[in-house]
Amino acid sequence: MDTTANRVNVNGVNLACDLHGSGEPILFIHGFPLSGRLWDHVVEPMRDTWRLIIPDLRGMGRSQVTPDASMATYADDLAALLDAIGEQRPAVVVGLSMGGYIAFEFYRRHAERVRALVLADTRAEADTPQKAADRAAMADRVLCEGSAIVAAAMLPALFGSKASADLKHTWKELISNTGPTGTVAALHAMRQRPDSTTTFDDIQVPTLVVVGEDDALTPPADARSMHRGIAGAQLRLIPDAGHMTPVEQPGQFVRALRHFVDAL
Numbered sequence: 001m002d003t004t005a006n007r008v009n010v011n012g013v014n015l016a017c018d019l020h021g022s023g024e025p026i027l028f029i030h031g032f033p034l035s036g037r038l039w040d041h042v043v044e045p046m047r048d049t050w051r052l053i054i055p056d057l058r059g060m061g062r063s064q065v066t067p068d069a070s071m072a073t074y075a076d077d078l079a080a081l082l083d084a085i086g087e088q089r090p091a092v093v094v095g096l097s098m099g100g101y102i103a104f105e106f107y108r109r110h111a112e113r114v115r116a117l118v119l120a121d122t123r124a125e126a127d128t129p130q131k132a133a134d135r136a137a138m139a140d141r142v143l144c145e146g147s148a149i150v151a152a153a154m155l156p157a158l159f160g161s162k163a164s165a166d167l168k169h170t171w172k173e174l175i176s177n178t179g180p181t182g183t184v185a186a187l188h189a190m191r192q193r194p195d196s197t198t199t200f201d202d203i204q205v206p207t208l209v210v211v212g213e214d215d216a217l218t219p220p221a222d223a224r225s226m227h228r229g230i231a232g233a234q235l236r237l238i239p240d241a242g243h244m245t246p247v248e249q250p251g252q253f254v255r256a257l258r259h260f261v262d263a264l
């Protein structure tokens with residue numbers, strides 16, 4: 001099986017993207033302010049039958065930083081990235097949390113490129129005014145104090161009670177090491193994102209909604225609302241997982257994903 005670490009220039013930004021396997025495409029979109037490492041445990045069990053496309057979004061991981069971003073720029077980066085790696089087939093699009101916000105935007109802008117949607121630990125609603133104001137305040141602080149304050153603010157709610165201290169430490173470090181410019185751009189992108197509940201009626205592709213039973217950031221109630229709103233959607237609750245299901249319960253996450261994509 002082939003694995004390639006790629007760097008592609010798209011839309012004026014240099015993005016890192018790992019490619020594994022050679023089957024039908026699955027595009028994985030990580031959350032805030034993380035990186036493609038979120039999907040590390042998906043690679044070995046799925047690379048035998050799927051082409052796994054795992055980018056780092058602009059401003060995060062190994063990708064180039066830009067001062068501004070929006071759900072539209074993230075989504076258009078990913079469409080251009082698919083072109084740059086020669087992938088024209090519709091892909092299964094898997095997004096976790098902010099990655100889910102981007103998956104909705106990707107569907108609105110590039111529906112023909114989407115074979116199916118997997119909405120993991122995410123929600124469809126836009127920020128409330130209070131949440132948007134909190135993000136703006138956090139962005140101002142990050143510019144002065146760095147991304148470690150985001151790690152400190154997120155960590156208590158990021159994982160379920162079964163997550164190990166090592167796992168929490170790994171992701172605390174990863175978030176803290178995300179450059180402040182990329183973190184700030186993503187905070188503003190999230191606070192300005194549109195409501196995606198109005199997209200439910202337009203979704204014409206098979207959809208799986210996945211959530212950790214103990215997700216405190218995008219709780220199961222948000223998943224149930226997407227499940228109810230999107231015609232034919234499937235819902236999988238992952239026990240003993242918080243917001244980070246692919247790293248907290250990788251075996252169960254992969255089983256849920258495989259069960260869905262193998263039936264497409």
Ligand code: MLT
Nearest residue numbers: 031032096097098099217
């Ligand atoms: C994420 O995990 O991407 C964020 O928690 C999403 C958010 O803050 O809304």
